[in-house]
Amino acid sequence: MRAGGFASLGRMLGLALLGALAAPGLAMADPAATGCDAPAYLLSTDITLGRVAASLKTDRKLDILVIGSRSSSISSAESTAYPARLQTLLRDKLPGIAVNVSLEMRVKRTAGEVAPGLGPLVAERKPALLIWQTGTYDAIRSIDTDEFRTAISQGIDASQKAGADVILMNLQYSPRTETMINPAPYLDTMRAVAQEHDVPLFDRFALMRHWNETGEFDLFSPSPGIDLAMRVHNCLARALSAFVIDATKINPSELRTLR
Template sequence: MALDPSQIPVHAATFEQPLIILANRLRAEGPARVVAIGSSTTAGEGGIAPYPQRPLAELRNRFRGPFPKATIDVINRGVGGEEAPAELRRFDHDVFDLNPDLVIWQVGTNSVWQPADQNPPSFRETTQALNDGVDLLLARRIDVILMDLQYVPALLTPAKIDKALAMVDAISQIAHTKGVSVFRRFELMKAWHDVAEISFDRMVDPGDDTRLHASDWTTEKMAAQLAGAIVDAVNRAPPPSGGVPSS
């Protein structure tokens, strides 16, 4: 039996920043566009429907009242196995050509998890690409949400945990410095496990022997929490001082 989200005594942290660009586009009656870029969490893994397609119905439903004429779409630009440097190289085609109002950038896992023989980018290369990418997004007046790592057994081993914690902290620090928000997935999933006592057997894809990828249950609950945080951040956005921009 599925667990009702209201029965879970843990919720995602409120975004630090309002989503001003997205809010203004919705106020101007759209069309609003969200681009999700990242690796396997974004692209989808093991036949589990990826997270970006899941919050769309919820966002459309929640925005229908305050913005009855606006439309919103979520476009998935995930590629499994990639990390920030490779994703940054795709920005021109997979982000900027789509003219998004909001970009959700899921980042950090592969530089921690991938074994050395796969030549993963270093911590410095990943954080530098993240810094550069956020700067490019902000320069084009695009709202940004960074999504940090998943809390799963593959990242909690003695060989990985310190690297995982350092990456989570680095993402948080970059977001704070740049004035953008973080969807704190690591913290959320850890609280599900520690506080709500949800087992890893439920949180991790049962078909994934690496114990890295999230289950359908986790992906669904994460998407619902993400949608709620986006709605809250749009509702907190102040109106433009010069009035609502034209679409």
Template sequence: MLTGFMAVVPARAEDAPATCEVPAYLLSSESALPKVAEVVKKGGKLDVLVVGSRSSTINTSDGTAYPSRLQAILREKLPGVNVNIGVELQIKKTAEEVAAGLGKLAEERKPTLVIWQTGTVDALRSIDPDDFRVGVDDGVAALQSAGTDVILMNLQYSPRTETMISAAPYIDNMRVVAQQRDVPLFDRFAVMRHWNESGDFDLFSATHGVELAKRVHDCLGRALSKFLIDAAHIGPAQQN
């Protein structure tokens, strides 16, 4: 259910443009992205790999999913950097299953940064939260051993499924791994819940629309770009 949610995200009654406002504390991290910072400082090539599920995409081919929006925004904000973002879909795989191949994937693709979106499949399958934590930890360890920066991204928020699955244990365990491994955690769950509660998006309505999905993905791309820039300590002088 959640894996395909963003492809059919519901429209607001008034269909007004979203503000994309997010509390500052949700877009800052005490953990850093040193390799990203080094690339930006030298004006080199920034290769980012998004490892995720179907919610990394939209059922369109016009570059409106959040990885494409993130790429466009970073290229605008960092004109002296060659930003390229790829997507590696790991559909219907648990964190443990994905983690098994992350080291090899990083060695083959050689990204500067991996954004690992996980937690949805484990929550839907009711995987033991401790097993989930071990899987996430193993995956982050493999990526760090391969020499890449890491951002963890937790599952998306949906009030329609909140009573059907227990997301909290997976969110908490991802936060534990992020703290122990000293990697930034983009709290997508909290960001989307904020948008729902503030009225930017009605994520409970049963009415669906691709145009609304595009706006949510655009907002995610903008929020993630701010989060990445903060974690890499990229100052105003380095931005457009």
């Protein structure tokens, strides 16, 4: 573990200080715990995904379409990347529901290039939920954030109009490339757009940074091999499955009794 103890201690101290001044209800995750643990606020949302919930209750199925880039896959090990893992986990958690997760890769495309295709794609595939992972290529290309913002807005609107709920997924936390790629403006923009459109944002960046700080993963490592990627994707899938279920506001056990 690298960026571990002290950094998170400092952060917690900072937060605690701020928290003491500000408000009650400061829920920090237990850093000692292991196994993909994450603070609760990263795994939950206030927003309800109505179509997903309806699809679960009435059609007893859940079709999810992931629009991703390279970071939604692990080359040469697709079945261990988070979309595939998400399908497995959701099938476990939602017994009796036909869960189907498919991935559409949009490699080296900015949000502006991907957005126009989303409406037709959703109309054709008819998923109940679209998970749109984006931002990395825009950050690499330093796309103007106004443009980025507009593109995401349009993508969300088009997908919703075509009949799917949307979850946004932001960039990966990538400490080694921070001197080269500045993710902050894109993270901020995605958060703002998500708020504006009442769309849940799955904060991949914060999760990965959290895991890096608690020592769950060493994301600084220069040559970790494929194993690290697989473990990270596994944790992301677990977090994402919890997040999706939370957003339906359905207790999985209800689904069982409904039958």
